[in-house]
Amino acid sequence: MTIMNDIRACLDTHLLAMPGVPQIAQQNLRFDPTTGVPYIRADMIPTLRRPAVRGLNPQQRYDGLYNLLICVPEGLGSGAGYDIADNLLNWFKANTDVSYTLPLGGQLILSLEFSEVRTSFLDTPFYCTPVTIAWYCYSQ
Amino acid sequence: MAQGKAAGLNFGLRIKELKGKLTEFKKEVLKEVVSDIADSSPVLSGRYVGAHNVEDARSAAKQFTGSYLENVPNSTDPTADRQAAKSRMIGQVESLPDDFTYASVNNRIPHAVNVEYSGWSGKPAYAVYATAYSRRAAHIAAAKARLGLT
Numbered sequence: 001m002t003i004m005n006d007i008r009a010c011l012d013t014h015l016l017a018m019p020g021v022p023q024i025a026q027q028n029l030r031f032d033p034t035t036g037v038p039y040i041r042a043d044m045i046p047t048l049r050r051p052a053v054r055g056l057n058p059q060q061r062y063d064g065l066y067n068l069l070i071c072v073p074e075g076l077g078s079g080a081g082y083d084i085a086d087n088l089l090n091w092f093k094a095n096t097d098v099s100y101t102l103p104l105g106g107q108l109i110l111s112l113e114f115s116e117v118r119t120s121f122l123d124t125p126f127y128c129t130p131v132t133i134a135w136y137c138y139s140q
Numbered sequence: 141m142a143q144g145k146a147a148g149l150n151f152g153l154r155i156k157e158l159k160g161k162l163t164e165f166k167k168e169v170l171k172e173v174v175s176d177i178a179d180s181s182p183v184l185s186g187r188y189v190g191a192h193n194v195e196d197a198r199s200a201a202k203q204f205t206g207s208y209l210e211n212v213p214n215s216t217d218p219t220a221d222r223q224a225a226k227s228r229m230i231g232q233v234e235s236l237p238d239d240f241t242y243a244s245v246n247n248r249i250p251h252a253v254n255v256e257y258s259g260w261s262g263k264p265a266y267a268v269y270a271t272a273y274s275r276r277a278a279h280i281a282a283a284k285a286r287l288g289l290t
Contacts, residue, residue, distance in 0.1 A: 027264075041258075045267050047274040063277075065270050069258055121253050130257040132270050 003062065003139050006108050008044045010100035011066045011135070015042055018091045022070075022084065033071065035125050038084065041069040052138055059138050066092070066133040071126035078120055081129035085117045092133045110137045161287065163238045168283035170194065170233045170243060176272045176279065177245060178226035182255060182263075183218035189225045191249040194232035198242040208250050245269070 015021065023039040025031035033039050048063035068088060072080040092098075092115045100108045113134040120129040174194060181189040187209075215221050229245070236243055247269075251260070259265040272279075283289075 043265060043267075045271060045274075047271050048278055050278065063274055065267060065274055067257070067265060067267055067270070069265070118257065119253070121257070123254075123258055128258055132267075134274055 004046060006100065006102060006139075007046075007062065007064070007110060007135070007137065010098055010108050010110050011044055011133075012042065013100060014092070014098045015040075015066075015068070018087065020087065033126070036073045038070070038072045038080070040084070041071065043067045043069075057140075059140060061136060061138055063134070063136045066135060068131040068133065070129045070131065071123070072129075074122060074125050074127045076127070078127065078129070081120055081127060082117070085129050085131050088131050088133075089115050089117065092131075098135075108137065108139070110135050161289070165283060165287055165289065166240070166243075167233050167236065168286055169279055170236075170245075171230050172279035172282050173272050173276075174229035174233060174245060175226050176275060177268055178222045178229065180266070180268050180271060181222060181225070182266050182268075183215050183221050185212040186215035186218070186221040187212065188247065188249055188252060188255055189218075189221050191247050191252070192225055192229055193246050193248070194229050194236070195244050195246065196236050196240050196242070197244050245272075 012024075012026065015024065021040070023031075023037065025033070025039055025041040027043055031039075031041075044064060044066055046062065046064040049060050050063075051058035052061040053059060070081045070084045070088070072084070092112055094112055094114045096112055098110045098112065100110070102108055113136060115131065115133040118130040118132060120127060122128075174192070177192055178189060181192070183189050233243075247255075254260045255266050256269055257265050257267070
């Protein structure tokens with residue numbers, strides 16, 4: 001796979017491994033939310049690719065975001081979304097690494113810079129709470 | 141006995157120069173940030189990109205005021221809308237006081253939350269502000285290079 005796909009797979013695999021994770025709506029896959037059933041929309045957003053050092057053929061540093069939108073049925077109060085958000089913050093803890101075994105062998109180590117919850121908002125019939133996770137890794 | 145002659149730096153002058161450079165540097169970084177925000181803003185009607193705002197404040201008060209509007213005509217020139225927003229915000233950065241400590245870039249239009257986090261009508265979330273924050277190292281590097289501070 002390409003590096004971007006490796007990063008995406010690393011993040012998605014880590015999210016799917018979280019105990020008690022709700023349904024996941026992944027990018028570019030049809031997903032019809034069921035009213036009354038919570039789900040998480042997961043979007044990987046690459047933001048930066050810069051040489052990590054000077055010189056010929058330098059290793060690159062990749063930066064990006066993993067935006068998770070937690071959607072719980074409206075009318076349950078804000079706590080339902082924050083319960084899931086708290087689990088996600090623990091699962092994607094800042095200053096920790098997530099490793100992924102590459103299909104052709106080797107490991108990809110993705111470092112998590114921060115994870116934080118943003119302001120919730122109503123998107124009927126769901127009440128949504130965004131969680132933003134910033135990641136980076138070094139690769140060719 | 142010969143009188144010794146003082147030689148050295150005029151610290152007062154050097155500190156004044158450094159303060160000037162620091163102010164310039166803060167504003168150059170902010171200009172990079174607002175340019176990034178304008179360039180990566182989606183433009184449909186142009187209302188979102190036209191609502192970005194720079195303020196001499198720690199955070200934006202009165203967020204998301206107003207109502208959602210529907211059936212607003214599409215912009216005829218998205219590139220011009222982005223350029224106008226960029227020029228306006230750079231003007232706001234220029235007019236910040238020299239001794240500013242905090243500045244916020246914000247967007248109070250009601251659908252800014254959808255543009256940032258949730259998307260709408262099948263369109264993805266653009267994460268315009270989160271992306272600009274994530275690129276901060278590049279903005280700082282560009283500002284340093286422009287001022288010859290590298």
